[in-house]
Amino acid sequence: MELRDETQKLKRAHVILKEKFGYEQFRAGQWQVIQDVLNGHDVFAMMPTGSGKSICYEVPGYLMEGLVLIISPLLSLMEDQVHQLRKIGEKQARALNGLMHPQERKRVLQKINTLRFLFISPEMLRQPQILAVLQRTKVSLFVVDEAHCVSQWGHDFRPDYLYLAQIKAKLGYPPCLAVTATADERVRVDIARALDLRDVRQLLMSVDRSNIALIVKKVMDNSEKVDQLIQLLSKVRLPGIVYCAARDWTERLAEQIRLHTGLRTAYYHGGMDAVDRRKIQNQFLDGELDVLCCTNAFGMGINKPDIRLVVHFQFPGTMNAYLQEIGRASRDGKQGLAVLYYTEQDERYPSGFIDMNFPDDTMLHQVLVELDQGLLQTEPKDNFLETLQGRGASETAARFLYEQVRAVPREKRFLSILDECRRIIRERRIIQMNDLKVMKDYINSNTCRRAFYQSFYKEKQQHKPKLCCDQCGLQFDAFSGEESPEDRPHSEQILEWRARLTLLLKGSDHEK
DNA sequence: CGGCCGACGGATATCCGTCGGCCGGTGCGATATT
Numbered sequence: 321m322e323l324r325d326e327t328q329k330l331k332r333a334h335v336i337l338k339e340k341f342g343y344e345q346f347r348a349g350q351w352q353v354i355q356d357v358l359n360g361h362d363v364f365a366m367m368p369t370g371s372g373k374s375i376c377y378e379v380p381g382y383l384m385e386g387l388v389l390i391i392s393p394l395l396s397l398m399e400d401q402v403h404q405l406r407k408i409g410e411k412q413a414r415a416l417n418g419l420m421h422p423q424e425r426k427r428v429l430q431k432i433n434t435l436r437f438l439f440i441s442p443e444m445l446r447q448p449q450i451l452a453v454l455q456r457t458k459v460s461l462f463v464v465d466e467a468h469c470v471s472q473w474g475h476d477f478r479p480d481y482l483y484l485a486q487i488k489a490k491l492g493y494p495p496c497l498a499v500t501a502t503a504d505e506r507v508r509v510d511i512a513r514a515l516d517l518r519d520v521r522q523l524l525m526s527v528d529r530s531n532i533a534l535i536v537k538k539v540m541d542n543s544e545k546v547d548q549l550i551q552l553l554s555k556v557r558l559p560g561i562v563y564c565a566a567r568d569w570t571e572r573l574a575e576q577i578r579l580h581t582g583l584r585t586a587y588y589h590g591g592m593d594a595v596d597r598r599k600i601q602n603q604f605l606d607g608e609l610d611v612l613c614c615t616n617a618f619g620m621g622i623n624k625p626d627i628r629l630v631v632h633f634q635f636p637g638t639m640n641a642y643l644q645e646i647g648r649a650s651r652d653g654k655q656g657l658a659v660l661y662y663t664e665q666d667e668r669y670p671s672g673f674i675d676m677n678f679p680d681d682t683m684l685h686q687v688l689v690e691l692d693q694g695l696l697q698t699e700p701k702d703n704f705l706e707t708l709q710g711r712g713a714s715e716t717a718a719r720f721l722y723e724q725v726r727a728v729p730r731e732k733r734f735l736s737i738l739d740e741c742r743r744i745i746r747e748r749r750i751i752q753m754n755d756l757k758v759m760k761d762y763i764n765s766n767t768c769r770r771a772f773y774q775s776f777y778k779e780k781q782q783h784k785p786k787l788c789c790d791q792c793g794l795q796f797d798a799f800s801g802e803e804s805p806e807d808r809p810h811s812e813q814i815l816e817w818r819a820r821l822t823l824l825l826k827g828s829d830h831e832k
Numbered sequence: 833c834g835g836c837c838g839a840c841g842g843a844t845a846t847c848c849g850t851c852g853g854c855c856g857g858t859g860c861g862a863t864a865t866t
Contacts, residue, residue, distance in 0.1 A: 394859075418861045443860040469858095477858060566856055590858065616858055637857095668833040672856055675833080702863080712854085 329358050329383050336382045337375070340408055347372050349525050353497070354379055356521040357461065362496045364467070364512065365523040369501045370623070370651040374401065377463045377497055381436050386460030389494075390439045391484065393469045395419060396598075397621040398439035405437060413437040416444055429453045442480040445487055459494040464515060466620060467498035468640060471510040475748055476677045476716050479723040485516035501647060502527055502640045504777055506751070527777050532630075532649050532656040534769040534789035536762075538663070545661045546573070549631060550580045556657060558583070558610045560629030561618070563636070563645055565669035567591050570613040573633065577611055588614040619645060625652035632660040637670030638755040639762060639776055655787065662763050670759070674752045676714040678745045679721050683713060684738070687721060691734040698725050768792050 333354055337343050346354070349367050353376040356363045367373050381388040392398045398415035405413040412435045414428050432438070432453060444450055464470065464484065474481030488496060498511055512520060539545050553560065562577075564570045570587040577585045586609050588600045597617075604612050605624050612618065616636065630649045636642050642660075650656030679687070687708065690696040698704050701722060708718035724741050728734055758776060765772050769789035774781050787794055 441860055447861085473858075478860070480860075568856090620858095641858095665834060668835075669856065671833050673858090676856070714856090716858090 326359060330355060332383055333358065333379050336379050340382065340410075341375065341378070342408075343375075346375070349523055350375050353523050356523075357495065357497055358383060360495050362515075362517040362520045363498070363523070364508065364517060364520050365497065365499045366503055366508075366527070367499065367501060367523065367525045368527070368529065369647055370625070371525065373465075373499045373501075374404070376499065377461060378405070378437070380461055384460035386458035386494075387432065387435055388437050388461045388463060389445075389454070389459050389491075390437065390463040390465055391442055391445060392439050392465045393441070393473070393478075394620060395441070396601075397465070398441075400621060401439055402437075410436065413439075415439040416450070417441060418444065432457050442478065442484060446480050446483050451487065451490060454491060459491050462488055462491065462494045462496045464496065464498040464511075467500040467511050467515075468503050468507060468644075470498075470514045471503070471507045472638075472640070474514055476720045479719065482514055485514060488516060502643045504640060507640060526774075526779055526782065527643050527647075528770060528774055528779065528782070529647055529649070529656075530770075530783065530785040531653055532646055532658050533785075533787040533794055534646075535657070535659045535794065536769065536790060537659060537661050539661055541663055541665075545633065545663065546576055548661065549573075549633065550577060552631070552659060553577060553583060553611060553629075554581050557628035559604065559607070559624075559627055560611050560631060561627060561645075561648060562611060562613045562631040562633050564613060564615060565634035565636075565666070567615055569633065570615060574611075574613040577613070583610040584608065585611040585613065588612055588618045590615060590617040616641065616645070619648055622648060623651070624648075626650070626654070628654075628656050630656070630658045632658075634666045634669050635660055635662060635759060635763060637673060637752065637759060639758050639773060640755075642759060642762070643773065660763065667756075667760070670756050671753075674749060674756065677716050677720065677752070678748065679708070679713050679717045681742070683708070683711065683717075684721070684741055684745075688725070688734040688738055688741075691725060698722065701726075766791060 334346075337346060348371065349365065350372055353363055353365045353367075357376065357380045365373070365376060367376075377388055377390065390398075390401070392401070395415075395417050398417065402413050402415050414435055414437070416425060416428055416438060417440070420428075428435075428438075429450070440450075445454075469478070470481045470484065488494065496515055496517060498515055498517065500511075503511060508522075511517075537548065539548060549562070562570075562573060564573060567589040570589050574585045574587040577583060586600050586603065588597060588604075592600075600609075600612070601618070601622070603609050605622070613633075627649050630646045632642070632645070636645065646658040649658060687696060691698065696704070696707065704722055705715070705718045708721060709715060713721070721741075724737060724744070725734060728737055762769065762772050762776075768781075768784075768791050770784070770792075771781050784792070
């Protein structure tokens, strides 16, 4: 009888897809995930961005009894997703966050039993009052969106991510669905552990984006980089994103680009206020900008199908981050280009960031001693964090230390956790340094770029696109235009490009 | 890790080199103060 129920559910999934979302068929991967979810399994799904990850929990939301709880890393992402659901007429979708008026938050909690979808941050979810309300509610599905954040941020930057397993337990172990576009094997294991996934079904789609041509270009110094970038921007298709490691670089570059190319250029980073950020983001989405210089603050949840170029003015510290960032190009399947400029000095950024994530050993030791002597208190939290930052710790390092000391029982000495802290820091450092090494190896490798990361992800190289990478004969000069237009071997490239475009267009027609 | 800035000292009355220290990226929520 149970079996018949399940079959019924699966049939109804197709009906929901058509009636609510207006699609005839599930796309690759979606159907498998939905089946596993409806059958009550924990599921880990790695699907490329733009492949319709949200359908994977939205459709089950209509077939399971109770609330679908979606843990999301960004408030803007939650708002967007609620908005999307509203557009298809779903009224029982809400977000719960700190920007809301307390009254409104209360109202959402009061009618929680009538909701179908609730979007929430890991921080909010950890609040005892919120959790108490959720404990009285039936949670049908526990979704972790952008699940790579668990591993990428949970260990230092946003420690609340590491409490999701505990919260899941308090909610009575609802089935869990973790989705992301990029997670190498180590990250997958890390996520599975942090979320306490059991008997997990995995759907692993390729991380490769074959329509994005890859180029790594080594240059002497930053001024050469700026020159080359400006040339590149005036030759290739736009809009484009230029990723920088530091905020001041985004501003300086934007200025330079505007000056030398006249392109509509803006910058975006986490130091700007929320209104400006929204404004720039919307301008970019609406096609009012050609170039956006930004830090890694920009990108998550950005769904603009026609970004043609992603430049790395400095490279990120992990392969996952790199693939996330270049993956924002050409979601529509047309030809895109990713260019990474490299000088040896650029390494200082990622290695500096790794250093900043943790307190140094002197501070660690000193703080534990002072806590034991009563010269320092862990509470109130903000005072503790401020004191540490006053002594030169980064905000992340301070918060890391707070997470370590907050749970030390009264009868124990703080110094007793010294070795444990040292071990954690050492291990995390090794992991991050290894990630960085992989990224450096990618840059310095003299084999196919695509083959390199596919092997890192333990994927077999499926099909090699014609416009693959600089190692496979893709001419950087054809894009950058270092020579005069006449003597460039350009026309052939363009022809090839056109031919490919046509093919792609035909291909997508065929799919429909 | 390395670029950048300010301090400092030496040789000369303003400049020049060197050295040490600092800084650098992601966002949530809550709370107190203008």
